[in-house]
Amino acid sequence: MGSGGDIVKARSSVWRVILGRDLRMAGRRRIDALLPVVFFVVAVTLFPLGVGPEPQMLRQMAPGVVWVCALMASMMSVTAMYSVDHADGTLEQMVISGQSLVAIAAAKALVHWLTTGLPLLVMSPVLGVLFDVRAEALAALCLGLLLGTPILSLLGGVGSALTLGLRSGGVLLILLVLPLTIPALIFGAGAVSAVDAGISPAGHYSLLGALLILSALGAPLATAAALRIALH
Amino acid sequence: MRLFTFAAPSRFYGLSGALLPWLWASALLLASAGLYVGFVLAPTDATQGEAYRIIYIHVPAAWMSMVLYLAMAGWAAVGWAWNVRLASMLARAIAPTGALFAFIALWTGALWGKPTWGTWWVWDARLTSQLILLFLYLGFMALVEAIDDPKRSDQAGALLAVIGAINVPIIYFSVRWWNTLHQGASVSMTAAPKMASIMLTAMMVMTFAFWAYAFAVVFTRTRAIILEREQDADWVRTLVREEAVDA
């Protein structure tokens, strides 16, 4: 409860406070932080085992497989964004004390991206190599995920705020958020396929970028509303 | 202000109860008329034979699932923004019906696709979006069921429904883009039979029939929800006493 009091009394911007605090917490729980990445690697590895090692097929499947597994892996750590603070009452204090929930939501999404999204992004070219993806296509995969993983963190934040404290929260959250990530999936994986086919991926990137901007503007607002709904 | 007097659950309960028989009668009448025009008056299609007659339910069901989602999101938003309990109850009542229409659209779509294009499922933009819409409905229903507190449940559902409504055009656009990219499947459900106007008429009449049906079922469910939530209200006690006397 001490950390809750610190937040309420802190004079520095709530953004920086949340960022520092949550990153430190993630640093202390390194194993938990690495779980999504491990899941990512394991899940992606299952596909060749399931469909056979034929290189041409794997190369074609790679963008979709990597993206879908990245989606799922990202969702694995999303509940942690708010569950810890909810459990010890810090979250409720933040709501009551009139702190900017939008800033808190944005900060927590950033933390999630730094601790989960970024590691996934870093792992992705390695996994792409396993699927014999060419260098150009690998670059497209990385750029797409660079734009896409923040979207996942932002949408994940909305989902976890909506399902705060619910018994079936984890699975429910995944069911709610995954359909919303479909456009990002389509454009992200599509960019890699386009590069592979020799077509310009520019359109895909622009659309992904637009989705990122939309999410960055809308998701923290929605998350703040969801937090107020859950904790009023 | 006049509008808000009907926002009293008691008024809605009475009014909807009076309307129900008429709604059911309309639904049956319109359905009979639509099916008569569609089966008896409309000719066989040159390319698709008798299989095309499935569109008399497929297309209206697809429309209904989309319109009902908007209605659900709209009423949920009203309930959240202006604290009108009845609006939230209406939104909850719409969800299962909308989901079932989405299912019917998918089921009939599959049964239409198999004889016409050889496969049970086709990943075209409309069917895929229809499937995603079903997921959105199920997500809404799952969320409101998972939350015990009625107010939080209503509000969380409203937020989710609005987010879904905003996302549906984005999802539809991205799925269409995806579909045109992977042009292996050059099959499209939009390549429907050149519609003779009589076929169109039958489809329109069936749409109205489905509308009447939807009103009737949703109103019935809303009355159930009202009774569930307003058990302690005086008007409910009076109502229950009257029902006991009649029985």
Add this chain to the structure above:
Amino acid sequence: MRELIELGGYGTYVWGSYLVTALIMAVEPLMARHRQKLALQQAAMVADEESEQGN
């Protein structure tokens, strides 16, 4: 009559669609009605308890 069932070979598909739809549209209202009846009974029980406590 035979013709109406077989519909030029497409009978299974067309009737498969219509019958499932009709089934859904029969069961759904029945379930909604049942839910309403149940709620009415529940409300009756609550009202009875209230009046008993009053006495």
